[in-house]
Amino acid sequence: MEQALFPPTFDFRPDLLDRREKLLAFSRSRPGDESLSRLLSEVDAALERLEAGTFGYCETCRDPIEPDRLAADPLARFCLGDMSPEEQRALEDDLESAARIQKAHLPRLGREVAGWDFAFAFEPAGPVGGDCCDVLAHEGSDEATFLLGDVSGKGVPAAMLASSLHATIRSLVSPGLPVGSLVERANRLFRAASVSRSFATLVCGRVSPGGSLEVCNAGHCPPLLRSGGTVREVAPTGLPVGTFLSAAYGSHELRLEEGAFLVAFTDGLTEARDPGGEEYGSERLAALLSRLERPSARAVVDASLADLHAHTAGRARGDDLSLLVVRRSEDGAGARR
Numbered sequence: 001m002e003q004a005l006f007p008p009t010f011d012f013r014p015d016l017l018d019r020r021e022k023l024l025a026f027s028r029s030r031p032g033d034e035s036l037s038r039l040l041s042e043v044d045a046a047l048e049r050l051e052a053g054t055f056g057y058c059e060t061c062r063d064p065i066e067p068d069r070l071a072a073d074p075l076a077r078f079c080l081g082d083m084s085p086e087e088q089r090a091l092e093d094d095l096e097s098a099a100r101i102q103k104a105h106l107p108r109l110g111r112e113v114a115g116w117d118f119a120f121a122f123e124p125a126g127p128v129g130g131d132c133c134d135v136l137a138h139e140g141s142d143e144a145t146f147l148l149g150d151v152s153g154k155g156v157p158a159a160m161l162a163s164s165l166h167a168t169i170r171s172l173v174s175p176g177l178p179v180g181s182l183v184e185r186a187n188r189l190f191r192a193a194s195v196s197r198s199f200a201t202l203v204c205g206r207v208s209p210g211g212s213l214e215v216c217n218a219g220h221c222p223p224l225l226r227s228g229g230t231v232r233e234v235a236p237t238g239l240p241v242g243t244f245l246s247a248a249y250g251s252h253e254l255r256l257e258e259g260a261f262l263v264a265f266t267d268g269l270t271e272a273r274d275p276g277g278e279e280y281g282s283e284r285l286a287a288l289l290s291r292l293e294r295p296s297a298r299a300v301v302d303a304s305l306a307d308l309h310a311h312t313a314g315r316a317r318g319d320d321l322s323l324l325v326v327r328r329s330e331d332g333a334g335a336r337r
Helices: 013-028 034-052 067-072 085-104 155-172 179-193 281-291 297-312
Strands: 116-123 131-137 144-151 200-207 212-218 224-227 230-233 252-255 261-265 321-328
Touching: 013 034, 116 131, 116 144, 116 297, 131 155, 131 321, 144 155, 144 321, 155 179, 155 200, 179 200, 179 212, 200 321, 224 281, 230 281, 261 281, 261 297, 281 297, 297 321
Parallel strands: none
Antiparallel strands: 116 321, 131 144, 144 200, 200 212, 212 252, 224 230, 224 261, 261 321
8 A cells, every 4th residue: 555755744833742742741851861852852953944945855865764764754854765784784673673573463263163164364564564464362252353464554553553443443453343343443543543634445354153244344445255166355344444533334244155265455456467468457366366266365365465476476575465265164173374
């Protein structure tokens, strides 16, 4: 999901002023702290750059500072190419730590869920990405909740927001709560807590024994449902999360027969291009899914990635890619794997 460019379209002034007020309040309790005085001077200098119209431009090469870097650190004065060796090493260490944290939040698909089979793929465009994915079991219940989200932006800022949304949903999940209500509550918390103008598209659903599947699509790429030999889209039931504080969310209530499956994906899959610039597209994915014969969830993921890589022919992706398959098992004793 693309991010707006800085500095022209984003107003950092409220954030910087808020930081300044907090620094002043804290510094009163620690008079003489040179580190606080230095940090306050940097905030004042950033506000002066805003007034002068030079905020967001590298002081060495005069080119715009990378949007992800500026979003993560509004005090930044240099682009990545003009950072000191010490700053570059610190940034590399931060990215490695962020990547480890994000991987630790991916689903652990080892515990069985009666009647359901799950598989996923997560391929960020850089060290970290703005996608989130999970499958959550409910203690004392055979139900499970799944989610696949895509936060606007890229890199570390998007990864931080994706982690925030992920943690919010995990804290709200409970057996019996309709997924539309779950997403509605998550939207209010995400919108109220966000200091940026970011939003997230999201697919959130719940599976139950007997093939029942309830799914809410908050402005996300329509997932594809393969059932009865046909493939169809599952349309959105609400706006992206974080768009409006009071947004309402509906859901689709489906019943899948044995062997049927739902494929949710981020636009990093469908918008991936071949060397000639042609997008992969949801139509090609749907055609692939219609040809598969009684696949497991893992086989669906593997076939989808293989077809995508054949299309891109090694061309580098510009966006994060995530894919989640939810399949009703044919033997009634599926496992996440």
